[in-house]
Amino acid sequence: MASKSAAVLLSVPGPDGAREVRLTSPDKVYFPERGITKGEVVEYYRAVAEPLLGALRERPTNLKRYPDGIDGESFFAKRLPKGAPPYVETARVTFPSGRTADSLCPTEQAVLVWAANMGTFDFHPWPVRRADVDRPDELRIDLDPQPGTDFADAVAVAAVLREVLDEAGLVGWPKTSGGRGVHVFCRIRPEWDFVAVRHAVIAIARRVADRSPDRATVAWWKEERGERVFLDYNQAARDRTVASAWSVRGRPRATVSMPVTWETLPDVEPEDFDVRTVPGLYAEHGDPHAGMDEAAGGLERVLEWYAADERDRGLGDLPYPPEYPKMPGEPMRVQPSRAREKPADAT
Template sequence: MASKSAVVLTVPGPHGPREVRLTSADRVYFPERGITKGEVVEYYRAVAEPLLGVLRDRPTNLKRYPDGVDGEPFYSKRLPKGAPDYVETARVTFPSGRTAESLCPTEQAVLVWAANMGTFDFHPWPVRRADTDRPDELRIDLDPQPGTDFADAKEVAGVLREVLDEAGLVGWPKTSGGRGIHVFSRIRAEWDFIAVRHAVIAIARRVAERLPAKATVDWWKEERGERVFLDYNQAARDRTVASAWSVRGRPRATVSMPVTWDTLPDVEPEDFDVRTVPGLFVERGDPHKGMDDAIGGLETVLGWYAADERDRGLGDLPYPPEYPKMPGEPMRVQPSRARRVTSEDSG
């Protein structure tokens, strides 16, 4: 049955205006603040220009909340059925070897169509569709663990910036929309996912060694303590994070907001939400506007990884449990369990 509040929006685009149907615009998606589905759609129309700069030509997963923030979300990793004929795709290969046609946003109408299906976050792969096996973006996720907060993530991000500078890479920070910080860096699309993940591990190790009381690369939660986890596995194939400008599934409808290194010390995640960000974009523009012009290489960082392996015996780290066993990967056994098994065997 068609919604009584259904309207047809006329959306501009590179091939002329498109008509996109918006249903149930008055449905409340964020009860705490009374933010409706229609407001989310209008938000994405307001930030379409910078968001398309982030997503264009990237295979993109959709995190959908059809029942609003209090409902159960799910990911669309394949192009949903019934997509308009102007929605383009990119073929991706999952760790299992299976392939899929993934959404590849190219114009504002695609964003509006996705938002109408309950999409809050857009999760782009770190690749372009011209070569979906070689990332052109290095991503580092600073994830505060229990007992730490956004202030701790900011402190770790400052050291991360120093390490990236030493590697000849330019980092671009953004809030995650929660307690964390994401830092991205453009790279030449010359290395595969394994090499890029190794590069992130080498960078993360150096950050953790400079701030051992504040940062960690320990995969197992029982070893992380009250520190910020540098999640190197976000660089693994098929792992994604919410894009800049994405709405997050949090009660306040916060946004993953691009910021500059100069402004990062003074911001808080709650500064950026569906209602505040459009005005900030009009006032300040896109803080990451120069990102595509700052392209670096991984030669220095991969040299660090090789030296760590050769001189310190520090090789690869565990992959997530759903991944196939990878060459050179250590055992995926929780440390306390491994110690218990070893103790029982020796007894």
């Protein structure tokens, strides 16, 4: 391979013929533990471009960039970086603060290669398409193991989640997070806003926690979670994203957030999916999530659950992340131990 200072031009298939994308410092080491280079990461994204575009196409997408590899600083790019080539398209999004931005909107393979050349590992798409950026077409549930739990616990909770989704009339599509967690996505009709979709995730997560109270929780405050898997409902809030399927994660083994089936999920090991193994698995088995777009469902039943929880159990909304403006119906953002503290002069 060329030396660090040498740049090469890659010929990348495009909608109107091949495009040339410049790759700089291809032998720069991004993952020292395994000697994985920038050039390998770029070639990985070329190998999985088709299914990755299926996950990203027409979606506003944040880039998690590691310009100096995993030993350097990483940052999120929520706006299209300066100097983008003319074929890179955008979508206008609105943040919870009311500010707007033109976000990257991938439409072709060259965009993926260009982003990878800038040190992008993870692609973090919004759960919307740019035709309507205020109504999600994807419901996402993040199963996040807390200290004392691991991937096997997340898989066990995912099995309960699958049962709840079946009752809701929704089809779930699981993937590894690239770490210890599991992500489950459901395609939905884009008929509900972010608030309603978040309420739907809360209602689903509560039912999972009710059925598996020793293993699952919706407690926002860490002091209340214990050794359980947290169903992170706030990943459904506006401007919160998770790594897409096929994304490289900034972990020492260069693991990948790998789409899997419900049948294979109990037997997989997250560390088996990385930059070097996934292209061969994709070539052999194809995309496990290929049918997602044909399985769109609705939230009518789930939102009935949310309303019933509020009416019959006194369970309303849950706290938003601290950077969000105060939302209607949201409880106080005070962790329970502090809320129970009395003032120093109280008698």
